Amino acid sequence: MDLDIRRAVLHNLSGNNKQQLQDTVIDAIQNGQEKMLPGLGVLFEVIWNKADSSFRDQMLTRLEQGV
Incomplete structure (x- = not known):
């Protein structure tokens, strides 16, 4: 099973204010x-x-x- 977490997170948040x-x-x-950590990682990567x-x-x- 090949999941593209980045794409999924960005798709789910696309258009959010x-x-x-x-x-x-x-x-x-x-x-x-x-x-939830992978999603936060994707958001950190965007920032x-x-x-x-x-x-x-x-x-x-x-x-x-x-840390």
């Missing part, structure tokens, strides 16, 4: 289910790919502080 995206992220984090080097550095600093 900021509030809907925020609700999705908050729900995934608060729910704490392992099955990373759209970020400039300054924003990437900020994210990495926050990750470093958080």
Whole structure:
């Protein structure tokens, strides 16, 4: 079975507004289910790919502080 998680996540969230995206992220984090982690990873990848080097550095600093 070949699943394209990236495509599925992006398809499911396509057309969502900021509030809907925020609700999705908050729900995934608060729910704490392992099955939500790949979807959050896809969202992180989208943010990373759209970020400039300054924003990437900020994210990495926050990750470093958080772990």
